[in-house]
Amino acid sequence: METEITLIVDGQQHDLSVDTRVTLLDALRDRLGITSPKKGCDHGQCGSCTVLQNGRRVTTCLAFAVASDGSTIITSEGLRDDADPHSLHRAFLDHDGFQCGYCTPGQICSAAGLLAEAEAGWPSAVTPPDTTAPTLDAEEIRERISGNLCRCGAYQGIVAAVESVAKARALDRTRKRRDATP
Numbered sequence: 001m002e003t004e005i006t007l008i009v010d011g012q013q014h015d016l017s018v019d020t021r022v023t024l025l026d027a028l029r030d031r032l033g034i035t036s037p038k039k040g041c042d043h044g045q046c047g048s049c050t051v052l053q054n055g056r057r058v059t060t061c062l063a064f065a066v067a068s069d070g071s072t073i074i075t076s077e078g079l080r081d082d083a084d085p086h087s088l089h090r091a092f093l094d095h096d097g098f099q100c101g102y103c104t105p106g107q108i109c110s111a112a113g114l115l116a117e118a119e120a121g122w123p124s125a126v127t128p129p130d131t132t133a134p135t136l137d138a139e140e141i142r143e144r145i146s147g148n149l150c151r152c153g154a155y156q157g158i159v160a161a162v163e164s165v166a167k168a169r170a171l172d173r174t175r176k177r178r179d180a181t182p
């Protein structure tokens with residue numbers, strides 16, 4: 001059965017008709033030609049298809065396109081902050097966070113998601129009890145990005161890249177708080 005849906009991907013609206021069995025990943029890649037999310041396992045196990053959907057990271061191979069109707073999706077390609085490219089893109093380059101790069105778009109989206117989750121005070125399995133502002137050290141980052149696999153084993157660089165961005169953002173927040181104090 002075909003259904004009309006709308007997806008807003010990287011700031012651009014797409015109206016399309018999809019079979020109700022089509023996954024969000026296949027709709028993005030095969031129907032819209034947006035190939036930044038990668039198909040690795042197609043079973044929700046590798047994280048290479050990760051995007052941010054309405055601000056939350058999701059594995060698109062496990063989501064039906066029809067269930068995503070009207071949602072806002074940001075892929076690694078569309079990730080921006082003040083800088084261009086996004087600070088995570090720059091950090092992955094600076095810290096050798098990839099080799100073949102196949103897992104990288106998913107890693108980048110997942111990293112953006114975990115930064116936002118930690119900044120919102122969300123704990124992970126390794127966050128000490130009663131912590132309201134988790135510090136993104138290497139252990140926290142490894143836990144929070146553990147759903148993203150890298151067949152090349154670029155994990156050291158990936159963790160270093162995410163940690164560098166987390167530290168820079170924490171410093172920036174401290175500076176802003178200090179500047180706002182009368």
Ligand code: FES
Pocket residue numbers: 038039040041042043044045046047048049050059060061062
């Ligand atoms: S392709 Fe989606 S988790 Fe592996």
Ligand code: FES
Pocket residue numbers: 097098099100101102103104149150151152153154
């Ligand atoms: S850089 Fe090759 S799979 Fe991660």
